[in-house]
Amino acid sequence: MEDSNLPTLVRLSIGGKKFCTTIDTLTRREPDSMLAAVFSSRHTVYQDSEKGYVFVDRDGKHFRHILNWLRDGVVPTLTDSEYSELIREAEYYQLLGLIEGVSSVLNKRKEDEKSPAELTRTDIIKCIQSERDLSLVDFSFACLKNVFFSRANLQCAKFRDVDAVGSNFHNATLRECEFTGANLRGALLAGANLQSANLQDASLIDCSFCVADLRSAHLQSADLTDANLEGANLEGANLKGAKLSNANLKGANLQRAYLRHVNLRDTHLEGAKLDGANLLGAIR
Structure with a gap:
């Protein structure tokens, strides 16, 4: 990485919800995402004063699904309305792979309903x-x-x-x-x-x-x-x-x-x- 001072462990506060992950998780699966850009030191990382958490002003409801996607590449099982919310978050973080995965699941559901x-x-x-x-x-x-x-x-x-x-x-x-x-x-x-x-x-x-x-x-x-x-x-x-x-x-x-x-x-x-x-x- 460009900045060797960046810690391997990252603490995130997404709209007040606390998460703990690694730089590798945030950068490896979706290298062109906003998260990868931020945590590969291409952008300045802002930390709050509470135990070094990086604050992101987004709803943290679905961020655990985003982290699990980045870790395992598995699309979660959710309702259609929850998928719409997850896609909105994925678009913000520029997670193109997750957007494509959720869209594929929704299309399959529509086909199954017709059959x-x-x-x-x-x-x-x-x-x-x-x-x-x-x-x-x-x-x-x-x-x-x-x-x-x-x-x-x-x-x-x-x-x-x-x-x-x-x-x-x-x-x-x-x-x-x-x-x-x-x-x-x-x-x-x-x-x-x-x-x-x-x-x-x-x-x-x-x-x-x-x-x-x-x-x-x-x-x-x-x-x-x-x-x-x-x-x-x-x-x-x-x-x-x-x-x-x-x-x-x-x-x-x-x-x-x-x-x-x-x-x-x-x-x-x-x-x-x-x-x-x-x-x-x-x-x-």
Whole structure:
């Protein structure tokens, strides 16, 4: 250093709050800051008469965070309003690295607020066990593998592109729900009310829909390979482009269902009701 008489230990009074640190801490991390300039003897250091404290006429509320930044390079965890106050102090002391660090944290918070929160299995189970009404809830894109939704009220809930492999929707209310692109492979939906539900492009391989209510459901391009729909009510359902290889539709109600050009060759239709179904071009 230019002035060998400067003590290694520095006592500071920031608006009356007392701090003790070293010249190395004040100068090393932010060499272009006002603090570094002052304590590397480029400016005159003024000390008061009380035990040699250097007085700075600033609010000392956040100065401990400034010292910790200079020591460790870690941005503290604060509220947004506290961050605004800290940035104001950092600007005074010309601590560009701290300003950049706080700004980065604030930007990340804004991005996180825009992003939908991820739901864990634990979150869902807690909701259901507390018997909350889950109608209209948006579960889209969540991982819901093996979650227990039995008897839950999920009317008009959204399950777009969820991964719900093996989940249990037994006797659940799923009227007008949206399952577009969902992966429900092996899920249990027996007895569920799926009236007017949208299951387009969903993977329903090996699902159980026994005696489920699928009236007017949208099943366009859904994969129902090996699915069990025995006794299900599919009256007025749209199955355009659906895959029904080895599906069990025994005793199912397919009256007025849309089955144009659907391949029914490997489908089990014993006892199924097909009155008024649109079977133009269907392969049987």
